[in-house]
Amino acid sequence: MFIKFLLFFGTFFLMEGFAWFIHKFIMHGIMWNWHQSHHVHHKDILEKNDLFSVVFGIVSTAAIITGDLIPSVWFLFWIGLGIALYGIFYFIFHDIIVHRRIKIKYVARNKYMKRIMRAHYIHHKIHTREGAEAFGFLWAPKKYEKKDD
Numbered sequence: 342m343f344i345k346f347l348l349f350f351g352t353f354f355l356m357e358g359f360a361w362f363i364h365k366f367i368m369h370g371i372m373w374n375w376h377q378s379h380h381v382h383h384k385d386i387l388e389k390n391d392l393f394s395v396v397f398g399i400v401s402t403a404a405i406i407t408g409d410l411i412p413s414v415w416f417l418f419w420i421g422l423g424i425a426l427y428g429i430f431y432f433i434f435h436d437i438i439v440h441r442r443i444k445i446k447y448v449a450r451n452k453y454m455k456r457i458m459r460a461h462y463i464h465h466k467i468h469t470r471e472g473a474e475a476f477g478f479l480w481a482p483k484k485y486e487k488k489d490d
Contacts, residue, residue, distance in 0.1 A: 345419045352423025353430075357479050360427070365476040368393065373470045380468045386442075394428065401425045431478055435461070452486060460485035 368376035368390075379390035401424035408418025436442045438454075439461050449455045460481030467473040475481055 344416075348416055348419035349423045349426070352420045353426045356424060356427035357477060360431070360478050361476045363393075364478070369470055369473060369476075377470070380465065394432070397424065397428055401428060427479075435478055456483070456486045457481045459487070 372393075375389045375392050377390075378388035401421045404417040404421030404424065406421075408415050408421060411417075434457070437445060438447055438449075439458055449458050457477070457479065460475035460477065463485065464473050464475040475485060
């Protein structure tokens with residue numbers, strides 16, 4: 342059971358590094374044609390960038406199903422669940438709290454939330470492929486913390 346727990350939560354935490362890498366080098370690289378839609382103001386419900394969530398959802402679902410159906414790769418089930426948990430946290434933080442794609446009243450009060458939200462807003466100050474910073478989604482370095490927080 343400890344191994345399953347480790348795979349599940351380990352995957353969740355490792356996903357932040359993986360997502361940072363994908364965001365910096367893939368989304369702001371070869372797949373900018375999808376991600377660009379996220380860096381321009383629009384009033385549409387969906388954007389081309391949402392296709393990344395579909396891709397990660399397919400990977401997560403495939404891992405869960407494969408790990409459940411094939412006993413020799415049982416560990417994929419827990420890895421897939423870790424990816425899914427990261428996707429849920431990403432959706433809540435990124436799409437609901439930061440970008441308000443679902444209208445809620447939320448005011449960040451703790452240092453952690455203020456820091457990651459500030460980092461994401463700084464990331465969005467750049468509307469081009471190059472020059473952006475702060476590529477994380479659920480973690481940001483302390484340099485994005487205001488002194489008075």
